[in-house]
Amino acid sequence: MVSGAMARPTVSVVLTTYNRAQVLGETLRGLLGQTFRDFELLVCDDASEDGTGEVVREFARCDPRVSYLGTGSHLGMPGNLNRGIRAAVGEYIANLHDGDIYAPTLLESWKAILDRYPSAGFVFNAYAHLDARGCVRRVQRMPFDSGLVPGRRLLEDFFFRSWRFWSPVWGTAMVRRQVYDDVGLLDPRYGFLADVDLWMRIAERWDVGYVDEVLIQLPSRRTLPRQVRSAWFKELSSLWAMFWRARVRHFRGRPCRLATEALRHCVYMVESFGFWALAAAARRLYYSLLVR
Structure with a gap:
């Protein structure tokens, strides 16, 4: 690990990266220009082969907040x-991606939200x-103001509401x-989707904070260097398993609701394979059971 010496920071920024040296510099400059400055920046390089390490080391030589965490194998x-x-050593840990564009006030x-709401x-x-x-295609925002959102509401009204599995949190x-310490780290079984599982596990036990401002811009993936992706069916299978386990945990004490959620879960699985008529029939059955 390459780093400079600094006092224990309030915030730890964990920036994961893999083979994105050509865009990483812009991301690092945006983070180092934040209005809040009491943070360490840990750049976790997943065995890149494009000179990512040299890009980060150059920033680390100029700013003691930057640390480079390399690894000998792809994790x-x-x-x-x-x-x-x-x-990370900070009280708050920010999970960020290479390639995204961050507002200076992020x-x-x-x-400010975590300071104000201890239950978040x-x-x-x-x-x-x-x-x-590079033009804005769409803005994704929640239907409420900045502040505290009950974890149960986030799960039932957003994570579980869509017929297609969806996460309001990137x-x-x-x-x-x-x-x-309470819910554990990311579950490797879910691959690129492990963060969605983490947000659901946290929302089961905690409330959630929200800032109703566009503080992050997500570039089109076509403009970023390609990264290793797992097979489509493997990702889809992980998605099914993850959302089903989350539903079982959340509705464990409500057997009737869990039964209807099992039907909803099956509808999406059927739709994924193109059996639209069967899915439509199951969807009608779901709503009839939910009304009862």
Whole structure:
């Protein structure tokens, strides 16, 4: 690990990266220009082969807040992020991605919410999705103001509401350190989707903070260097398993609701394989049971 010496910071920024040296510098400059400055920046490189290490070391030589955490073998997203979380020393831990564009007030806004609401396990914000030209294609925001959201509401009204499995939270958020002691780290079984499982596990036990401002812009993946991706069916199978386990945990004491959620779960699985008529019939059955 390459780093400079600094006092224990309030915030640890864990930035995961893999083979994105050509865009990493812009991301690092954006983070180092944050209005809130009491943080360490841990760049977790998942065995990149494109000179990522040299890019980070150059920043570390100029700013003692930057540390480079390399690894000799490819760990995948969950393993790479978990080692950064273990190395972090701040009270709050921000999980960030290479390639995304961060507003200068991101860390300040996130920290203010966690400071104000001790029951919030993590905080996230509105996002802007960019097209290949860098123009805003759409903005994803929640239907409530900045502040505290009950974890149960986030699960039932958003994570579990869509017929297609969906997460209102992308991989970028700031988590209270003690939350990891409470719910654990990312589960490697879920690969690139492990962060979604983490947000659901936190929401089962904690409330959630939200900032109703577009603080992160997500570039089109077509404009970023390609990364290793797992097979489509493997990811889909992980998604099914993850959301089903989350439903079982959340509705364990409500057997009738769990039964209807099992039907909802099956509808999406059937739709995934193109059996639309069967899925439509199951959907009608679901709503009839829910009304009762």
